[in-house]
Amino acid sequence: MSTxxxxxITMTFDxxxxxxxxxxANVRGWWSEDLKGTSNKLGGKFNYKFKDIHTSTQRVTEFIPNKKIVWKVLDSNLSFxxxxxxxxxxEVIxxxxxxxxxxxxxxxxVGLTPDVECYDACFDGWGYFVKKSLKSLIKTGEGKPNPK
Structure with missing residues (x-):
């Protein structure tokens, strides 16, 4: 059994x-305004880029309205x-x-575990985008994504 x-990250909202x-589903509203591609429908494929530090390509593999969104990371390059x-x-669920x-x-x-090199930096990164930017988008209609 894997440990x-x-x-x-789990959050509760009113x-x-x-x-x-x-x-x-509005990934440009909370992760990056500079996404290329389609992130808000099943089968959509999109690219994320942050400076020369992080690029990745995701495919939307599940899109169940009001219940679940899953991205499969097809390709990634984290320069650090x-x-x-x-x-x-x-997978991002x-x-x-x-x-x-x-x-x-x-x-x-899924796959980002404490034994992988990116865990600490990615924990901080996802913490910002999910706990601050996405939370703000949900509560106020205004996220804090990476600008174009």
Missing amino acids: KKNLT ESPKKVFDAV LKQKDEWTGT FEISKKGDKTQLRFTH
């Missing part, structure tokens, strides 16, 4: 599952790592569910 723990889902393609083959009168968002980056 590896994937990076996971907003509806639809509002949370719509915000997650020894193994620059560490994200390649990993957003699960949305009702918890009483609240909406729970569970973010998991």
